[in-house]
Amino acid sequence: MRHVIALDVGGTGMKAALIGTDGELLHQARRPTGRERGPEAVVAGIVDFAAELRAWGAGRLGEPAAAAGVAVPGIVDEGRGVAVYSANLGWRDVPLRALLTERLDAPVAVGHDVRTGGLAEGRVGAGRGADRFLFVALGTGIAGAIGLDGRVEAGAHGFAGEIGHVVVRPSGLPCPCGQRGCLERYASATAVGEAWAAACGDPDADAADCAGAVEAGDVRARRVWREAVDALADGLVTALTLLDPRTLIVGGGLAEAGETLFAPLREAVRRRVTFQKVPSLVPAALGDTAGCLGAGLLARDLLAAGPPDCGPSSPAAPSAAAPAAPTDPSEVTA
Known part of the structure; x- marks a missing residue:
C-alpha cells in the first residue's frame, strides 16, 4: 500500500x-527523543526511528514509504531541510x-513543529476551509503559523509566525530572546504557571491549577488570568x-482551559478592535496529534510536487549511530 x-x-x-x-492512518508509534544522551544521539535516534518505520511499512504494507515528513522544534530552514538551532535538543x-533521504531512499520534507501543526489545523482541523488563518500555540512558549490558501508561510528567513516575541509590555519582563515585554513572558502556559505559583505561594502550581482556581472564583487567580488574557489579546x-x-485558532496547553480562556479572550479582542474585522476565534481541534498529521501532509505534498533538491547544503551534522536492527515501532513507547 502506498504510504508516507x-x-x-x-x-x-x-x-x-x-x-x-488518501489520508488513512495505517500505523502509529512513539518513543523517547533521548535528549539526555546528547545531540548526536538525538539525530541518530530520529534517523533510526524513521528507518524502522520504513522497514515496518515494507514488511507489513508491501512496500516502503514513498516519502517522509518530519517536524522539529527550534529554528528550521525548511527550504534546505536543515534544523538550524534547537535549545531543547542542543543541535545546530x-x-x-x-x-x-539517504537512509530512507525517499524524498523528505522538514518543517517547524508549530508551523507543521498549524498546517494540519488549517487543512483538516479547526481552520478547514478557511483561505486565511492564524494558528497560535500557547505552551512552554508561544509560536504561531500563518496559513494562506492551504499552505503555511515560513518567511524569508524561517521566522514567520513568531508571535510570542511581539512586545506587548514595553520595558517589561526580560525574555531569553534579548527583548523585554514579549508576549510569551505574559501569556504562555509557563508564564501563567509562574505567576500563579508566586500569587498562591505554591511553587509546584501550574497554569492548569490557575485555571481551576479561576473557575472556583479565587480572586488572586482571576487577577493572574486577566493579566494573561489582556496581554494575549x-x-x-x-x-x-x-x-x-478569517479564522484565529488557539491551541497548546493553555487552550485546554476551554471557555475559561476563550470567553474572556473573545471579549478582550472585541474591545480592542476598531476598523479591523474580528475573525472567528476557535480552539484547535487536533490536540497533540497536529504535528504528526502536519508532517504527513508535508510528505504527501512532496509526492504531488516532486522531490526537493536533497544535495548537501549545510555544515556537517553530528555523527549518527550505526543502524539499529529493524524492530516493530509499535512496541516502543514514549
Missing part, C-alpha cells in the same frame, strides 16, 4: 505514523533532510491587524 512516514520530534518524545496517500545546523490584535485572518 510522518514524524513529530518533541523535546521529550517522538510521535510517528504511517499514513496512506543539522542537515536532517539529507540524512533522512494585545498580541493577537496586533497580528490580526497585520494579517487579517
Whole structure:
C-alpha cells in the first residue's frame, strides 16, 4: 500500500505514523527523543526511528514509504531541510533532510513543529476551509503559523509566525530572546504557571491549577488570568491587524482551559478592535496529534510536487549511530 512516514520530534518524545496517500492512518508509534544522551544521539535516534518505520511499512504494507515528513522544534530552514538551532535538543545546523533521504531512499520534507501543526489545523482541523488563518500555540512558549490558501508561510528567513516575541509590555519582563515585554513572558502556559505559583505561594502550581482556581472564583487567580488574557489579546490584535485572518485558532496547553480562556479572550479582542474585522476565534481541534498529521501532509505534498533538491547544503551534522536492527515501532513507547 502506498504510504508516507510522518514524524513529530518533541523535546521529550517522538510521535510517528504511517499514513496512506488518501489520508488513512495505517500505523502509529512513539518513543523517547533521548535528549539526555546528547545531540548526536538525538539525530541518530530520529534517523533510526524513521528507518524502522520504513522497514515496518515494507514488511507489513508491501512496500516502503514513498516519502517522509518530519517536524522539529527550534529554528528550521525548511527550504534546505536543515534544523538550524534547537535549545531543547542542543543541535545546530543539522542537515536532517539529507540524512533522512539517504537512509530512507525517499524524498523528505522538514518543517517547524508549530508551523507543521498549524498546517494540519488549517487543512483538516479547526481552520478547514478557511483561505486565511492564524494558528497560535500557547505552551512552554508561544509560536504561531500563518496559513494562506492551504499552505503555511515560513518567511524569508524561517521566522514567520513568531508571535510570542511581539512586545506587548514595553520595558517589561526580560525574555531569553534579548527583548523585554514579549508576549510569551505574559501569556504562555509557563508564564501563567509562574505567576500563579508566586500569587498562591505554591511553587509546584501550574497554569492548569490557575485555571481551576479561576473557575472556583479565587480572586488572586482571576487577577493572574486577566493579566494573561489582556496581554494575549494585545498580541493577537496586533497580528490580526497585520494579517487579517478569517479564522484565529488557539491551541497548546493553555487552550485546554476551554471557555475559561476563550470567553474572556473573545471579549478582550472585541474591545480592542476598531476598523479591523474580528475573525472567528476557535480552539484547535487536533490536540497533540497536529504535528504528526502536519508532517504527513508535508510528505504527501512532496509526492504531488516532486522531490526537493536533497544535495548537501549545510555544515556537517553530528555523527549518527550505526543502524539499529529493524524492530516493530509499535512496541516502543514514549
